[in-house]
Amino acid sequence: MSSTNSQIHISDLHAKIDHLERELRQTREFLARETHDSAAVSAELARTRAYAFAGAGGEESVAAAAESLARYGFCVIDNVIPTGEVDAIRDEIVAAQEQIADNIAAIRALKERGDLDPPQALAAATAHGVELRPVRRAGHPPKPPNDIVWMPQYAQHLAHPTVTAVARRVLDDHLRIAQLHPRNIATDQDGVPGGFGAPQYRGRADTREWHTDWPHDLSAYGRDDPNENVGCIRQPFPNVAMCLVMIWYLTDVDENSGGTWIVPGSHRDPRNPRGPHDNISVTAPIPGDMQVSAPKGSVYIQDSRCWHASAMHNPSGRARVAVVNRWCPWWLSVDDYAPGDRYSVNTICRPLSHAEFKALPADLQPLMRHLCPDERDTLQPQVLARAGAAGERNQAGFRQLEQDPDSLAQANAHIRVPVRPMD
Numbered sequence: 001m002s003s004t005n006s007q008i009h010i011s012d013l014h015a016k017i018d019h020l021e022r023e024l025r026q027t028r029e030f031l032a033r034e035t036h037d038s039a040a041v042s043a044e045l046a047r048t049r050a051y052a053f054a055g056a057g058g059e060e061s062v063a064a065a066a067e068s069l070a071r072y073g074f075c076v077i078d079n080v081i082p083t084g085e086v087d088a089i090r091d092e093i094v095a096a097q098e099q100i101a102d103n104i105a106a107i108r109a110l111k112e113r114g115d116l117d118p119p120q121a122l123a124a125a126t127a128h129g130v131e132l133r134p135v136r137r138a139g140h141p142p143k144p145p146n147d148i149v150w151m152p153q154y155a156q157h158l159a160h161p162t163v164t165a166v167a168r169r170v171l172d173d174h175l176r177i178a179q180l181h182p183r184n185i186a187t188d189q190d191g192v193p194g195g196f197g198a199p200q201y202r203g204r205a206d207t208r209e210w211h212t213d214w215p216h217d218l219s220a221y222g223r224d225d226p227n228e229n230v231g232c233i234r235q236p237f238p239n240v241a242m243c244l245v246m247i248w249y250l251t252d253v254d255e256n257s258g259g260t261w262i263v264p265g266s267h268r269d270p271r272n273p274r275g276p277h278d279n280i281s282v283t284a285p286i287p288g289d290m291q292v293s294a295p296k297g298s299v300y301i302q303d304s305r306c307w308h309a310s311a312m313h314n315p316s317g318r319a320r321v322a323v324v325n326r327w328c329p330w331w332l333s334v335d336d337y338a339p340g341d342r343y344s345v346n347t348i349c350r351p352l353s354h355a356e357f358k359a360l361p362a363d364l365q366p367l368m369r370h371l372c373p374d375e376r377d378t379l380q381p382q383v384l385a386r387a388g389a390a391g392e393r394n395q396a397g398f399r400q401l402e403q404d405p406d407s408l409a410q411a412n413a414h415i416r417v418p419v420r421p422m423d
Helices: 003-035 038-048 058-071 083-112 121-127 161-170 354-358 365-371 381-403 405-410
Strands: 052-054 074-078 175-182 244-249 299-303 322-329
Touching: 052 058, 058 074, 058 161, 058 299, 074 161, 083 121, 083 175, 161 175, 161 244, 161 299, 175 365, 354 365, 381 405
Parallel strands: 052 074
Antiparallel strands: 074 299, 175 322, 244 299, 244 322
């Protein structure tokens, strides 16, 4: 066959591939429209809890949890905290929330009096018994201490091997915990309806506050205020997980006790509840939404792109007690979060003193080293190992060039890179 005929033949094959791929894509879209019933999928998930996996299930549970995150956008790891320790940690979290609130109130009072003007802020805070810590970023104001300092019992479980393995599989080998705070949901009491958020909006089972989380929160917390806006990925979001949000439940949760609302599969939808042009009401139910159920001591994990909401009703007779944290890969910039933000509302990367960092469990320290200005934030071993392997592959190529240069002509003959058609 001549070179010209061969080129025509290859061109025909590429055209055929493009046609078949387009036809396959159209068929899949038709099948999805005809068979996908989001309400049925969610009802089945709620009934079977197919999104939940054993906390001590090993590699099989890790793989299954990662698959649930890819398919539905969320999963639950059951019984991460041993049953015998949950109640004591729940009480610790309730007390921690009060301590944190008292410290924030004291910070605000000092700021209103003008006593927190830099560079005397740290000295003034210490003189008044207020907890502030220096941050790693030069020129940025100090922040309240990381909330983990109020939760030493909880800290013993934060780096649970199954949880960290799931996060590493989905995000990257080097992880950072960028945010951590209690998130308790009140129950009905004294005529005030239970639920999350302002009391005037609570109490209805059909009320939501749909949103996605940073770095996929379109309002960026600060809206159009340049001093408080944290930045956000623009729509449509890239199809890559950039942050995992974890909610550690210290009480049992279900549809009547503060279970998190979620729209399965929404992490892959190009629209967004807060999207200016997407015509979605953030306070109304969405077909196919559901509430997560989990026993106390479990961890709910979601892709930050998921449409979700805290429950705005809780008639269970007890508060939902939980701790929320956000896990990011090492390459995601989190240190510049709202550089002009007020001391008391900046919850990202709240710092640790060196003594507080050293007091953390050894397996937790690598995940929070970036929070301590006195610690060098070096890359974690897994990242260095893969870089070392890549370096060896590079050197192997040059050894071949030195030792057998004539073999290079066919060394990559087995490599074919397809040029994929546009969607």
